[in-house]
Amino acid sequence: MTHSFARAHRFALSFVTGAALALATVSPSHAAAKIQRLVSPGGIEAWFVQDATVPLIAMEYSFAGGSSQDPRDKSGVANLVADLLDEGSGDLDSKTFHERLDRRAIELSFSANRDAFRGSLRMLRDNKDEAFDLLRTALTAPRFDTADVERIRAQVISSLRRETTNPTSLASRKFLETAFGDHPYGRQTNGTLESVPAVTVADLREYAGRNLAKDTLKIAVVGDVDPATLGKLLDHTFGALPAKAGLVPIPDVEAAKPPQRAFVALDVPQTVITFGGPGVKRSDPNFMAAYVVNHILGGGGLNSRLYREVREKRGLAYSVFESLIWMEHSGIFIGNTGTRADRAGDTIDAIEKEVRRIAEEGPTQKELDEAKSYLKGSQMLALDTSSKLAQALLQYQQDGLPIDYIEKRNAIVDAVTMDDAKAAAKRLWGQGLLTVVVGRAPQAAAQPAAAAPKSN
DSSP: OOOSGGGGHHHHHHHHHHHGGGGOOOOGGTTTOOOEEEEEESSSSEEEEEESSSEEEEEEEEEEOGGGGGOOOOOOEEEEEHHHHTSSSBBBOOHHHHHHHHHHOOOEEEEEESEEEEEEEEEEEEGGHHHHHHHHHHOOOOOHHHHHHHHHHHHHHHHHHHHTHHHHHHHHHHHHHHHHSSSSEEEEEEEEOOTGGGHHHHHHHHHHHHHHHHHOOEEEEEESHHHHHHHHHHHHHHHTTSSSSOOOOOOOOOOOSSSSEEEEEESSEEOOOOOOOOEOOOTTHHHHHHHHHHHHIISSSSGHHHIIIIIIIIIOSSSSEEEEEESSSSSEEEEEEEGGGGGHHHHHHHHHHHHHHHHOOOOOOHHHHHHHHHHHHHHHHHHSSSHHHHHHHHHHHHHTTTHHHHHHHHHHHHOOOOOHHHHHHHHHHTTTOEEEEOOOOOTTTTSOOOOOOOOO
């Protein structure tokens, strides 16, 4: 699958932000760039590309753990910490902190996915000292002022309330519950309407103190800075963090075995269908074969089998996609589409038929050759900025890939044989699908939605 975070592909982001970058490579402007393994005087390691094309510096970094480290009864802690780290630090309140960022056009953000707590920093070269210093205080001396905590909490709760009437959000939640049950992957990163109000400032401080540590820190930097200067900046920024994180062990888990089907009633005009099942981890030796054949089934946009069968031949849906999602402790494949309630059954039947066909027969030689050609050629267009390259280099590290992976990738794609592709197709789709349907019951589809009561 070629992950583009557009259109329906945004759905996959609710599962694991960043996974899509793991197989992307550099743009022509960076193709010949040398990736250095830089170690600061204080022992902090980073993957680094020195690039003076423009006077910018982009840094991406992460700490292990993510939302899987949330307390069992308080999902959403990591997400709140990510939203609050840039709301004031040290002697700077939220207003002053953001004024400092805005004055120098510094871009600073944090996010949490299931396996990692990530951050991004982007600045002009001449503003690097202030930018790295603001990041240092955000990581080591966050304020978590009550007014800011309650403001951000209210925003999260408002978003969660909206999700209760959003069919795609409901499908995502139900799919995770079905696939992973009580495992941390079965919980939502942004929490629930019950858990978020219960999170305390003490919970936020405990999470930050336990998770933001040097032993799981990974860093990627691309931009106009020399190695010696960067080493000093890294020590200044990250050197005061705890040496070792206090992570709770997370067990490996395999998604629930298909076939299973669940229905969530919601009175909306369009029914949402989410389907998937157990996938492959990034470390699996057969991952690339799965990646190539998945591109053929549902990741190839207008050229995928699912698009042709569901949209072009039958006109059942406007779009349909299917992705591989890999996490540290599991892997899944997941797809999504939307259709009229009275056509939901036909849509599911068409998807299941195509999934079953590729599982039994595998791809054609023409499909395999075209998929490999596309995946090799598109790499040169995938990343065209320093920020995108830094994001990709960070993801390589999180996925345990070698620093010269960019140079090796095309050969790995080329090495996928027809036998490999057929075995991967059978492994991924031979058991059928976990399917979640959100919308009106079929028998109610012909009835108009109830009119809203008039106000006097």
